[in-house]
Amino acid sequence: MDRRAFLTNTALTAAAISSYGMMACNRLKSEDKLFLLRYDTEWWGEENEMEGFFEKLIEVHRANSIPATFFCTGNTLTNRTEVFRAFYNEVKHDALFDFQDHSFNHIGLCKKEGQGLTFEELKSDYEKSFSIHNEVFEKMPVGISLCGTPGESYKAFDVNEKTKAEFEMLANLGMKMINTYLLELDGSKEFCNYSSLGHPEIMGFPSGYSDTDWGWKNKETKGPAYILDEIKMRSGNNEHMPLMLHDWVAWQHAEDKELTHVKMFADQARKYNYKLVTHIECYQDKRIWKTTT
Numbered sequence: 001m002d003r004r005a006f007l008t009n010t011a012l013t014a015a016a017i018s019s020y021g022m023m024a025c026n027r028l029k030s031e032d033k034l035f036l037l038r039y040d041t042e043w044w045g046e047e048n049e050m051e052g053f054f055e056k057l058i059e060v061h062r063a064n065s066i067p068a069t070f071f072c073t074g075n076t077l078t079n080r081t082e083v084f085r086a087f088y089n090e091v092k093h094d095a096l097f098d099f100q101d102h103s104f105n106h107i108g109l110c111k112k113e114g115q116g117l118t119f120e121e122l123k124s125d126y127e128k129s130f131s132i133h134n135e136v137f138e139k140m141p142v143g144i145s146l147c148g149t150p151g152e153s154y155k156a157f158d159v160n161e162k163t164k165a166e167f168e169m170l171a172n173l174g175m176k177m178i179n180t181y182l183l184e185l186d187g188s189k190e191f192c193n194y195s196s197l198g199h200p201e202i203m204g205f206p207s208g209y210s211d212t213d214w215g216w217k218n219k220e221t222k223g224p225a226y227i228l229d230e231i232k233m234r235s236g237n238n239e240h241m242p243l244m245l246h247d248w249v250a251w252q253h254a255e256d257k258e259l260t261h262v263k264m265f266a267d268q269a270r271k272y273n274y275k276l277v278t279h280i281e282c283y284q285d286k287r288i289w290k291t292t293t
């Protein structure tokens, strides 16, 4: 990207963040329990397997006012550019929909030595992904969700020089929102800022409850009922509730193609006094994450 394009993008991103921020202003309170729904959007196979997904998703999320963040792999955006461009064009002025990144090739950070990509390979993978985001969504992402990958990983960014260097790489690429991934904190419950790694401007967000577990691998024993129970339980404990869906699980492994389970989760969250939010909305409201850690 040339310098002019970069500056334009930076300005666009800043404008997008500030308009979200104004909207979010006064809406969230620091004591609010937040329901943070996201889709890691990474389908790699045949297009017809996902047919109708985005149309239904727009319909259900709008009809029920359900905010969601889409962490998209660059690979998917490259292979399905027109589908994503059409989706984005439909929702780009709608604050219910937030678009962020999930690496280009679904790569693992903080892997133990010999288990993953080199520092340079990781960096160029994210750069490549951000560049296709910029092409399809007309702006650079400001957040990533970490990818689950095979092999052994260190459990946090603050473990050693290797993991710290990878965090610093993300900071240098302009990231402002990353999973909470610090030794002292429960990453499924806590927001944080990354001041302990020299970046108080970067928000950590809670992440958990992947549908690859309860909606796919352990669908028979858990299923959506498990999430309904967890929402109730977490509300009782006064804890935030992250929910990690995937485009392909939500569409190909659900009971129907109506996103009934997504609507059910949103209803349950509201019943138990959760505020439903996107990640960028949380980032804008610094009371949520600036004062922690």
Ligand SMILES: [Zn+2]
Binding pocket: 040, 042, 102, 106, 146, 147, 148
């Ligand atoms: Zn993923």
